[in-house]
Amino acid sequence: MNVTIVDYQSGNISSVINSFTEVAKGKVNLEVTSDIKKIKSSDKIVLPGQGSFKSCVESLKSINGLVDTLKEFAITNKKPLLGICVGLQMFADIGYEEAETKGLGWISGKVSKIDNQKGKFKLPHIGWNEIEIKKESKIFKDIKNKSHMYFVHSYEFIPEDKSVISATTNYSSIIVCSVERDNLFGTQFHPEKSDKIGLKIIDNFLKL
Amino acid sequence: MLKNRIIPCLDVKNGRVVKGINFVELKDAGDPVEQAKIYSDGGADEICFLDITASNENRETIIDIVRKTAKECFVPLTVGGGVRTIQNITDLLLAGADKVSINTAAVNNINFLNEASKKFGSQCIVVAIDAKKVSDNKWEVFTHGGRNKTGIDAVEFAKKVEEYGAGEILLTSMDKDGTKSGYDVDLLKTITNNTNIPVIASGGVGTLDHLYDGIVKGGASAVLAASIFHYGEYKIKDAKEYLNSKNVSVRL
Numbered sequence: 001m002n003v004t005i006v007d008y009q010s011g012n013i014s015s016v017i018n019s020f021t022e023v024a025k026g027k028v029n030l031e032v033t034s035d036i037k038k039i040k041s042s043d044k045i046v047l048p049g050q051g052s053f054k055s056c057v058e059s060l061k062s063i064n065g066l067v068d069t070l071k072e073f074a075i076t077n078k079k080p081l082l083g084i085c086v087g088l089q090m091f092a093d094i095g096y097e098e099a100e101t102k103g104l105g106w107i108s109g110k111v112s113k114i115d116n117q118k119g120k121f122k123l124p125h126i127g128w129n130e131i132e133i134k135k136e137s138k139i140f141k142d143i144k145n146k147s148h149m150y151f152v153h154s155y156e157f158i159p160e161d162k163s164v165i166s167a168t169t170n171y172s173s174i175i176v177c178s179v180e181r182d183n184l185f186g187t188q189f190h191p192e193k194s195d196k197i198g199l200k201i202i203d204n205f206l207k208l
Numbered sequence: 209m210l211k212n213r214i215i216p217c218l219d220v221k222n223g224r225v226v227k228g229i230n231f232v233e234l235k236d237a238g239d240p241v242e243q244a245k246i247y248s249d250g251g252a253d254e255i256c257f258l259d260i261t262a263s264n265e266n267r268e269t270i271i272d273i274v275r276k277t278a279k280e281c282f283v284p285l286t287v288g289g290g291v292r293t294i295q296n297i298t299d300l301l302l303a304g305a306d307k308v309s310i311n312t313a314a315v316n317n318i319n320f321l322n323e324a325s326k327k328f329g330s331q332c333i334v335v336a337i338d339a340k341k342v343s344d345n346k347w348e349v350f351t352h353g354g355r356n357k358t359g360i361d362a363v364e365f366a367k368k369v370e371e372y373g374a375g376e377i378l379l380t381s382m383d384k385d386g387t388k389s390g391y392d393v394d395l396l397k398t399i400t401n402n403t404n405i406p407v408i409a410s411g412g413v414g415t416l417d418h419l420y421d422g423i424v425k426g427g428a429s430a431v432l433a434a435s436i437f438h439y440g441e442y443k444i445k446d447a448k449e450y451l452n453s454k455n456v457s458v459r460l
Contacts, residue, residue, distance in 0.1 A: 150283070150284060
């Protein structure tokens, strides 16, 4: 099996590479690239994302043909794609970080700043928080409800269709932290930084 | 509910873990990669490396340690010490660090934070503030491992680093560091009340009760400690169980 981690200069993806390499060892052929041909021929795609919504969307668009290739892969052909952090957020129609920016529009909704109740809650939301599993998800196989995952973000994805939500977390309000529709997966938290339980999620994705 | 983090800090000099008493008289406490792995397996919420060699000739040493550690530890890794340029940050992140901690460079040029956070995102920019008490409820920022006085008020500086894009503050009391007499809770309280980003408490932990004070009395989001973990006095698990028994929420 060929799995591609999309490298589109979206900030630091070393940890994503390290964790996937650890889990993939000897089982999966892992590529880190933005090469359109390689992406097209892979079986699964990982779309990481760090920094702002705006900068990630701009980086993605700056690579000729990448957005269309990803859309064809994940939406038209319904092949497995996992978005992590801003990688998930970009599924939305629109984001408001830095400036109003159009997203990929794969899952209707918006990405706005977490309401921290006038400073009552510190932002970014950094650290380990429990996830509340909302529906059976292929990537949560053998993951216990209320497991701890590592988060670092100030913005949240608010999808219109609530049926896509596979897990939430509580930080000043209920925040969507995982979505799933067909073979499209996204986590707001960082499985690559979430210790053994995070590696298990990666393993579940690789085993799909 | 967001958990309070426990972060063991490994002070590294020339590739080995050391911990100083008030930053002098260093003792050897072992191999950094091995130690980081023990902490990560033991439930550390993050791992912090502080490179106290920090001379340019030795930058490769810490980068190599980070590279090896990142392949074995799958919790967030922060690296500080001698981070002065965008290139320094790039090198550390490429080696596998998740965050970098910036100290002197932020004091010398606050715009560096702006530049760094725009390029890499605030989530990976931690500003380390070393503060020393100068009078009642007044603290001053020091640099170069506590040797240089800056004349800058710590509270004003903390507000400023937030404004310039820091994602977290790592706050060390120079009066308390290495003393094992507990955090400077007043300093912590003052800084956490005056900023909206998470603050990591550092400097002075000698007992598990000190961790409790840092979180509950000082308002810290995370507590950092070095020597109480290095010499086997306590395991990370002991610290978590203790805090949990006192109703402080931690990741067990």
